[in-house]
Amino acid sequence: MHLPVVDFRSPTAAKDFCLSLHETGFGVLRNHPLEQSMVEGIYAEWLAFFQTEAKHQYLTDPAKHDGYFPPSVSEIAKNHTRRDLKEFFHIYPWGRYPAEVSDAARRYYDQGNALARTLLNWVEENSPADIKARYSMPLPQMLEGSDNTLLRVLHYPPLRGDEEPGAVRAAAHGDINLLTILPAATEPGLQVLGKDDAWYDVPCDFGLLIVNIGDMLEEASGGYYPSTVHRVLNPVGDARFKPRISLPLFLHPQRDVVLSDRYTVGSYFDERMRELRGEK
Secondary structure, eight states: OOOOOEESSSHHHHHHHHHHHHHHHEEEEEEEESSSHHHHHHHHHHHHTSSSGGHHHHHHHOTTEEEEOOGGGGOTTTTTTOSSSSSSEEEEEOOOTTTTSSHHHHHHHHHHHHHHHHHHHHHHHHHOOOHTOOOOOOGGGGGTTTOOOEEEEEOOOOOOSSSOTOOOEEEEOOOSSSEEEEEOOSSEEEEEETTOOOOOOOOOOTEEEEEEEEEEHHTTTTTTSSSOOOOEOOOOOOGGGSOOOOOEEEEOOOOOBBOSSSSSSHHHHHHHHHTTTTTO
């Protein structure tokens, strides 16, 4: 499987990007409008933040799902039993935000949301007529007024050698949301599962933007845009001693948005959360 890199400024960018999404569940963009200097600054200051005790002042409130998530409460991917080797901070417009860092991540949140509307317009315009007819409203409109979109600042610590056998930085999983926007991380490791059930490296040159389909868009498009399983491998060699910072923006519509005859956003999200908790 080949993941093409699409030039955001190309006259055929929208068509090429959406073809990649349809065929692989992923699209990779270069020359996109998100500020690379801002991304680099966020990576640096949040890496420093995760290395301090100040992060514990922002421990997550399970009722709100914002703030700091230590490794002890990190995610267990669906159909897996071991926690991922990571810690992270959830940023929402209404949520807590560390005083120890600048407002760059908040500004990035706004920039990412603006870009998301452009990309969702591309998806809408390049959907076949029968698929487009399935959408309960224009795709960009699904995000209007939503404060559920999540920016997650992820820190994968260096490996120490005492990790639980079988534990990985991020076990194979699909995302729940509409789209995920992800600048290339500070270290490689992201892989996507192809239709041939083989794993493929996602291009990770610094400055690229990786976009992947979430389960909600797969549901809304009747499977035309597939939510692709992906994972983050544990590094080997000298890379074991390097941390990895990642900055995914998960685009979530308002809960009352209709995805399909079967689900609203709210009912779909709640069902997935129950699955992740092991509930029926």
